[in-house]
Amino acid sequence: DAKTTQPNSMESNEEEPVHLPCNHSTISGTDYIHWYRQLPSQGPEYVIHGLTSNVNNRMASLAIAEDRKSSTLILHRATLRDAAVYYCILRGAQKLVFGQGTRLTINP
């Protein structure tokens, strides 16, 4: 399973944008980049995914580097409810393989 590298933790302020980085230098051509987040005492929740092009949805944006070896999840205006562990996952097979993720803290 291809591996991703994320910072263990990040901190931001409420109503400011947040950029969560992910490195995946061993990504293969057919791997999709998925992001999930997990709020305290909840199961993981899908955020966004992409293959090559940048993607936007109501929750976030995903910026994918041209060589696909890194990506960035962008929360445009963080709220306290965005405090969670964010997982960057490469999906090229049936299962999602989670790493340690980035614990995001939002300061009021």
Add this chain to the structure above:
Amino acid sequence: DTGVSQDPRHKITKRGQNVTFRCDPISEHNRLYWYRQTLGQGPEFLTYFQNEAQLEKSRLLSDRFSAERPKGSFSTLEIQRTEQGDSAMYLCASSPGGGRRKWGTEAFFGQGTRLTVV
């Protein structure tokens, strides 16, 4: 709500007892996954079903663990002779499968079953 449902939400059992958890996936999702998560760690893959067929099992799934999905709908995960190391959150997820964008589909997770072995 037609999300993924897991039962029970919490289970406390004595070491050596058997426990069984149930997962009801989103209807018409043919893929079902079980994960285990311990405190401070990301979820670890245990096993995966496509309809009723169990297609992949992790080495984490020792012979004390068994999972079934008899009719391709709900699934059960049984742990026999529980040990304290089995204490964890057990998560179930489902996703639609197949098609041209088969790895570009999202998985939907349940709230999990928290197992405590005393």
